[in-house]
Amino acid sequence: MNFILHIWRQTNPQETGEFVRYQLDVAEDSSFLEMLDALNEHLIETGEQPVAFDHDCREGICGSCSLVINGEPHGRHKATTSCQQYMRDYRDHNELWIEPWRAAAFPVIKDLVVDRSAFDRIIQAGDYIPVRTGAAPEANTQPVAKQVADKAFDAATCIGCGACVAVCPNASATLFIAAKVSHLSSLPQGQLDKKRPAKMLARMEAEGFGSCSNYRECERVCPKQIRTDTISKMNKLLYQG
């Protein structure tokens, strides 16, 4: 398969980047990132700097990879991360536009790599259950209804990739926060902290993310299919708190 690639190249956070055109022949069983690997090997061999991009587990769970492919965060195939896109998914294309997440709170570091440390700071603002190591009671002391546990799990699957922010016209991190709040606050262990949603939303604002105005683009691109009903739940808790 032969592709014309337009890849966002940017040397550092200060400079303005631009799309650079490359041409590449690639096997259709290749994953999208293997296609970039092949391009990079070629660039290094010809003395050029390879394209920087974040990736690690390459099985859709670590949340590192973060490509906008033809305008779609994580590419055209739904409910998967960039690393689980395969070139055969793009059989009907011959031009691909590849760029980084775009959001004020996720500044570009280099090429396709962005700084997502704001997500860590949001978690630090109170998204945990404060139990000391060793202080826990026997696990089966407190039963949790299966439906509640399953619902908590659905929200807990967030991998913190930031696609929800990248796609949102407001660059809001509301789905990211709502997923965590929804996970922790539905479990009896996490119900003590009534201020959790307020603390996190305040941090979100301080980090420069926008607010939610119900575009619901986030749930469309979420690789873990986290729903916006988590946002409703969070809002309910917010007003209760």
Add this chain to the structure above:
Amino acid sequence: MSDDIQLDGQCPKGPLDQRWTQHKYNLRIVSPANRKHYRVIVVGTGLAGASAAASLAEMGYQVKTFCYQDSPRRAHSIAAQGGINAAKNYHNDGDSVWRLFYDMIKGGDFRARESNVFRLAELSTSIIDQAVAQGVPFAREYSGYLANRSFGGAQVSRTFYARGQTGQQLLLGAYQAMSRQIAEGHITHFSRTEMQDLIMIDGQAKGIIARDLLTGELTSHLADCVLLCTGGYGNAYYLSTNAKGCNTSAIWRAHKHGALFANPSFTQIHPTCIPQHGELQSKLTLMSESLRNDGRIWAPKNPADCGRDPREIREQDRDYFLERMYPAFGNLVPRDIASRAVKHICDEGRGVGHEINGQKLGVYLDFADAIKEQGSAAINEKYGNLFDMYQRITAEDPTQVPMRIYPAVHYTMGGLWVDYNLMTTIDGLFAGGEANFSDHGANRLGASALMQGLADGYFILPATVSDYLARQKPLADDDYPEVAKAMGQVTDRLRLLLNAPEPKHTPDYFHRQLGQILWDNCGMARNAGALKNALGDIKTLRQQFWRELKVTGSDKQLNQTLERAGRVADFMELAELMCLDALQREESCGCHARVEHLTPNGEVQRRDIDFSYVSAWRYSGNVSEPILVKEPLHFDFVSPGIRNYQ
């Protein structure tokens, strides 16, 4: 190349079930008011690192943490699918700490310490309590109580799980505990920062040199002790189920400063991975072992059928080889045994699927019978997410066409040698999780990696690190000449990586070749001749690497090629030690199958009289001539038997 000094694991004596309790009582503690004067460095933020850092910070020590990823939440523990064992006996099916202990000792083919393994079994229950209190959403029954399943051939149901994402949920629990300590100012965390070297002062580990991966800046960090929780080294084989960034650099640097490296050749090769599809493939993906509960593994009887559509191959022309070879356990034999059988079939020319280097590498894992018996709804309920994952990668629907699987490198039981306190042979240097060698012997039992990482981090290291610190005076903030020296060495090494004399090839080019050498010669079946050849090939490749490595860009910016080059350079040296270790161990045990030492049926044959020891290797100044130090293994409570699964 052998050393007569015997290693002492400092294991306590007395009744097995009292050892840890008694030992904890004997350990010293630091008074709460003094803890803030001590500094601890934790490298790696996976299950072991994050849980150790959070627990030590809660106690009041000043902790610094480092990870190469952009967030501690992305450490590779996150990818663990199956589950975590705990001897809770919630199913009333006869489980106990003793039974879990026995299963692990036997699973490891009697090449692990009784004291350590028992402690792990004992702590398993507290890990579940801790995780549930943190909000880890384990699977539950309709009653609201925690659900368990049987796993990896165990005869009891003791595995706790969170769908297929147990590692992720446990890691997020530890990450959140760590985040709380960052917010409270007890942990200073550095993401996108990679340890380059250890700082040794007066023979003790007292800090690290780290490189900021974004700016290239080198910084020194001093502390009263250093914990390496940097994971395993399966990526030495290039293709593995590990994340792309997993590396041996931290523990290899420590090894070169005097930390002994134990059982480097003990590598777990997992039978159910998606086969390689092409020469440019970058990693392999694991399909959970749980699939073997319902899937039947087979290959065509006749090599001529290997290219045909499997659905057209008649029942009588199929060889359900695991069921044939191991009628008692069938498709559920332990990982090492299943992997070797699959390799054997493919070596006979009966493999299916893509051809790699002229050989078809794959066998079928077929759900057709299970779907017929239980209905497709029931099978989808159990394995739907795995089927989706498989289909995403291969573009084939496993409910219609049998899955293809092939073994892949998954976990390394070897690692830095540690004593019962998890301290290496360097004073003040500890190793936790997959980075150490401690608990899994020659083969790790399913669902026990998460357990070990968290036992080390939540419960063992906080106690033993405190004991160590209680015996130290906090390190004064002076100008130590050792820091400048270490910094100089790191700078020199980076310069060498950037300025090879005849730059030609990328780090991946060399890494792929190294991986092929290891996979062919130090993989599922090993023999003396092949290992000796591999040793020569690795040396030649290493020379070529330092001569022809090509890294573009500079070291003063984000340079992923340079990062990779540094990691590959360390794998080049470790690979030689792995082959030396495999060559020296003239027996078969667990994952280590020397073809010279197999039973007539092809099963591994231990030689307890000669090899009932841990092989710990000391760096001699020459990578090719390490010194072997033996730690004898004593079995006072179990008697090493034959691991029979037939």
